[in-house]
Amino acid sequence: MLNFEVTSSDFSYPGHDNFSFYLEGQDSSWTPLRNQHLVSYTNLAPGHYRLWGRYQLDGNSLEAPQLLADIHIEPPYYRTTSAYVIYVLLTALMFSLLTRRYFKQRYHAQRIQQEISTSEKRLRLALLGSGGRMWDWQLKHNRLYITSQHDGDEYSEEIDRQQFYSQVHPDDLPKITEALQLYINGETPFYEAEYRLKNTTDGDWLWGLDRGKAVEWDKHGNPIRLAGTLTDISLRKRQEDQLRLSYQVLESMNEAVVITDLDYRVIDVNPAFTDITGFTEQDIKGRPVLFLTRGLYPRSFYQQAESVMLNRHSWAREMQIRTRRGKLLPVWMEANQVLDHRGHTSHLVMVFNDITERKKAEEDLRLMANYDQLTDLPNRTLFQDRLQHALAQAIRCDTKVALLFLDLDRFKNINDTRGHQVGDQLLSAVAERLRRVIREGDTVARIGGDEFTIILEGVHKTKAATVIAEKIIDTLKQPFAVGQMMLDITTSIGISIFPDDADNTEELLKFADTAMYHAKAMGRNNFQFYTACMNQAAVRHMQLESGLKQALANNELYLVYQPKYEVKSGKLIGMEALLRWHSDKLGPVSPVEFIPLAEETGMINTIGGWVLQQVCQQLAQWRQQGLQPVPVAINLSAKQLNNHIVDEVQQALTTCELTASLLELELTESAVMQHPAESIAILARLEALGLTLAVDDFGTGYSSLAYLKRFPIHTLKIDKEFVRDISDDPEDAAITSAIIALAHSLDLLVVAEGVETQEQLHFLASQGCDQVQGYLLGKPMSVADCSGLLQAKAEP
Numbered sequence: 001m002l003n004f005e006v007t008s009s010d011f012s013y014p015g016h017d018n019f020s021f022y023l024e025g026q027d028s029s030w031t032p033l034r035n036q037h038l039v040s041y042t043n044l045a046p047g048h049y050r051l052w053g054r055y056q057l058d059g060n061s062l063e064a065p066q067l068l069a070d071i072h073i074e075p076p077y078y079r080t081t082s083a084y085v086i087y088v089l090l091t092a093l094m095f096s097l098l099t100r101r102y103f104k105q106r107y108h109a110q111r112i113q114q115e116i117s118t119s120e121k122r123l124r125l126a127l128l129g130s131g132g133r134m135w136d137w138q139l140k141h142n143r144l145y146i147t148s149q150h151d152g153d154e155y156s157e158e159i160d161r162q163q164f165y166s167q168v169h170p171d172d173l174p175k176i177t178e179a180l181q182l183y184i185n186g187e188t189p190f191y192e193a194e195y196r197l198k199n200t201t202d203g204d205w206l207w208g209l210d211r212g213k214a215v216e217w218d219k220h221g222n223p224i225r226l227a228g229t230l231t232d233i234s235l236r237k238r239q240e241d242q243l244r245l246s247y248q249v250l251e252s253m254n255e256a257v258v259i260t261d262l263d264y265r266v267i268d269v270n271p272a273f274t275d276i277t278g279f280t281e282q283d284i285k286g287r288p289v290l291f292l293t294r295g296l297y298p299r300s301f302y303q304q305a306e307s308v309m310l311n312r313h314s315w316a317r318e319m320q321i322r323t324r325r326g327k328l329l330p331v332w333m334e335a336n337q338v339l340d341h342r343g344h345t346s347h348l349v350m351v352f353n354d355i356t357e358r359k360k361a362e363e364d365l366r367l368m369a370n371y372d373q374l375t376d377l378p379n380r381t382l383f384q385d386r387l388q389h390a391l392a393q394a395i396r397c398d399t400k401v402a403l404l405f406l407d408l409d410r411f412k413n414i415n416d417t418r419g420h421q422v423g424d425q426l427l428s429a430v431a432e433r434l435r436r437v438i439r440e441g442d443t444v445a446r447i448g449g450d451e452f453t454i455i456l457e458g459v460h461k462t463k464a465a466t467v468i469a470e471k472i473i474d475t476l477k478q479p480f481a482v483g484q485m486m487l488d489i490t491t492s493i494g495i496s497i498f499p500d501d502a503d504n505t506e507e508l509l510k511f512a513d514t515a516m517y518h519a520k521a522m523g524r525n526n527f528q529f530y531t532a533c534m535n536q537a538a539v540r541h542m543q544l545e546s547g548l549k550q551a552l553a554n555n556e557l558y559l560v561y562q563p564k565y566e567v568k569s570g571k572l573i574g575m576e577a578l579l580r581w582h583s584d585k586l587g588p589v590s591p592v593e594f595i596p597l598a599e600e601t602g603m604i605n606t607i608g609g610w611v612l613q614q615v616c617q618q619l620a621q622w623r624q625q626g627l628q629p630v631p632v633a634i635n636l637s638a639k640q641l642n643n644h645i646v647d648e649v650q651q652a653l654t655t656c657e658l659t660a661s662l663l664e665l666e667l668t669e670s671a672v673m674q675h676p677a678e679s680i681a682i683l684a685r686l687e688a689l690g691l692t693l694a695v696d697d698f699g700t701g702y703s704s705l706a707y708l709k710r711f712p713i714h715t716l717k718i719d720k721e722f723v724r725d726i727s728d729d730p731e732d733a734a735i736t737s738a739i740i741a742l743a744h745s746l747d748l749l750v751v752a753e754g755v756e757t758q759e760q761l762h763f764l765a766s767q768g769c770d771q772v773q774g775y776l777l778g779k780p781m782s783v784a785d786c787s788g789l790l791q792a793k794a795e796p
């Protein structure tokens with residue numbers, strides 16, 4: 001504010017002074033001061049002013065204006081020029097900053113926009129690239145816009161939502177509805193459903209994962225547009241199925257399964273693990289799996305297993321584990337590495353099963369395979385093994401091996417007469433005694449019915465074998481108490497020596513066997529060392545066997561007939577058919593040699609059948625020739641005495657239209673006594689056919705009167721061994737007389753065979769013998785000679 005006080009310097013006319021003022025630079029006219037003296041200015045703008053004043057006394061003219069004040073008003077600092085310059089500068093700066101900020105924000109926004117668009121594009125590509133579809137569902141029109149990608153190209157289609165539902169598996173539709181409802185009700189943050197969708201190309205069902213969210217709402221907040229993706233999860237579903245299946249398999253497996261981390265700490269086990277070990281999952285989870293074998297194996301065992309695992313990614317072997325109760329369990333353990341998708345080992349899986357039963361079965365099998373059940377001695381298999389081992393050891397130590405081959409003498413008789421049970425008990429007792437004879441390290445084995453072998457190792461002189469053989473013969477001499485019975489048995493022993501006789505197990509055994517046969521031939525109950533010439537007998541045996549197999553086919557067999565005469569009348573009353581073999585390769589072979597062989601090999605049934613047919617055909621032929629045939633006796637071996645023989649005989653008789661009375665069957669005592677009850681039944685059937693039956697070689701076997709009474713036999717044939725010496729040996733004469741008397745007392749006919757001298761014939765006649773047969777009266781003869789005999793008989 002600016003104040004000036006104006007007064008007149010002449011105070012003569014108070015109250016008549018008139019003043020007016022004018023501020024140059026501010027006012028536009030003079031301003032009178034009415035009865036006032038104060039001139040005031042407020043808010044004067046900064047600048048230069050001059051205040052002028054005028055004076056007038058009432059009624060006088062105006063005096064000339066007077067400059068009252070030269071005024072200069074300074075502006076405030078903020079309105080100074082420099083302040084304005086600063087303002088301008090600041091404004092410019094601000095503007096530039098704001099412009100810069102604006103462009104920066106714009107650039108930033110553009111970049112974000114670009115990034116969003118790129119990311120959206122990427123997402124879209126990713127979604128479509130992964131086989132997924134993007135969908136946009138306008139709820140109001142129920143239209144569905146689906147975008148998918150095939151071969152890099154994008155396809156869009158617009159379909160009705162209902163139309164889309166028709167492709168969904170009917171069972172899964174409720175799932176979709178429920179998921180949508182939950183989302184719309186706000187119970188789930190987004191819509192999600194898994195369902196099956198028909199593959200339009202092949203008609204298969206695909207699994208899809210459908211996810212979506214509302215993107216538009218009406219004014220009431222209700223969604224009117226949903227968008228989302230539909231992803232093909234068929235592969236995942238399949239993997240899930242496989243996983244589920246694997247899990248179920250794991251759960252239902254009989255094998256225990258343990259999954260561990262790479263520090264062998266248990267992660268998971270299946271129920272079978274608990275069943276087998278007794279440890280529950282809680283017991284062992286997180287613990288090192290090796291606690292199952294703690295203290296059972298040395299560190300090196302685990303180190304070795306680990307190194308195998310490293311190289312082969314798996315490891316397997318039989319081992320033991322300790323159960324919760326501390327029991328040791330044999331298991332078959334397999335450990336495998338589990339590789340992750342990068343091919344790195346992530347876990348270890350151990351699978352094992354309790355093999356107690358298998359081990360037991362294996363042990364039983366091993367025992368069965370290697371040991372004889374009856375005697376507990378090594379059997380043939382183990383014997384072979386031990387022998388092989390013994391030879392190898394002998395080579396290393398430069399020693400010998402003696403092989404003893406034992407065959408019990410007439411053991412068969414014991415079996416036949418006392419029964420197999422007694423026979424078995426005797427064999428066990430023999431085995432026990434043999435065990436006691438040998439040293440530790442030697443082997444006694446049972447390699448067949450009544451055949452034993454002994455391997456003597458570390459032998460320096462053959463004398464050692466002699467000592468043992470003698471011991472065996474001695475020890476077996478003592479009677480055996482079997483049940484209530486005392487049984488006697490002897491043995492024949494053949495001995496072969498390695499390397500003297502053979503350098504391999506097969507030959508060594510063969511030669512010991514050959515020597516054993518030789519011991520038998522030498523009268524049994526003795527031992528024989530193998531010699532080269534013994535081998536000839538063995539070779540002969542082989543030749544005979546293979547020759548006999550071809551004999552029938554090669555027509556090398558034929559029959560001869562030996563006549564039988566009635567003592568009283570001297571008439572021809574019968575013949576005995578005797579088999580002959582003339583081998584192309586071996587020449588004539590005696591039945592004494594080939595019949596036992598045929599029995600041993602089972603060929604006797606075929607050969608015996610052939611003999612029966614030949615005899616019947618011959619009888620029929622003689623009859624056709626107008627001759628009156630006499631009964632012909634056929635020798636039957638023990639093996640032929642079975643039910644087939646009855647049919648065979650009947651068949652042969654029928655074919656040749658013969659009466660049964662023309663046939664007689666001769667059986668040795670031992671043949672009928674093998675199975676007495678069965679023999680009686682078969683003989684009874686043969687007798688019922690009308691055949692006559694004779695016991696051959698009577699006196700050499702059991703001569704069991706009790707059975708003799710029960711057998712349906714008609715004739716006893718006194719063995720030629722007795723007949724041969726009746727003239728010189730009173731004992732044989734007495735036996736012969738006794739047999740004749742016995743036969744007659746049983747109402748049987750008596751035939752004496754092997755009658756070679758008149759003296760013998762006389763004696764027999766004097767004792768009342770009914771019939772005779774022997775070289776004195778007629779040797780076995782050809783069919784032609786027999787025809788002559790029959791012819792002569794018919795002539796008066």
Ligand SMILES: Nc1nc2c(ncn2[C@@H]2O[C@H](COP(=O)(O)O[C@H]3[C@@H](O)[C@H](n4cnc5c(=O)[nH]c(N)nc54)O[C@@H]3COP(=O)(O)O)[C@@H](O)[C@H]2O)c(=O)[nH]1
Nearest residue numbers: 578579591592595611635636637696754755756774775780
């Ligand atoms: N199962 C069958 N066994 C048969 C058959 N054919 C013969 N054999 C048996 O073979 C054994 C030897 O018989 P073989 O060499 O024929 O000897 C018989 C006669 O030749 C002989 N014999 C007869 N008379 C005399 C004689 O005065 N002196 C003497 N030293 N030998 C004589 O005796 C044998 C007859 O014996 P056997 O049978 O006991 O009446 C022999 O055991 C035959 O049984 C066949 O087809 N099947």
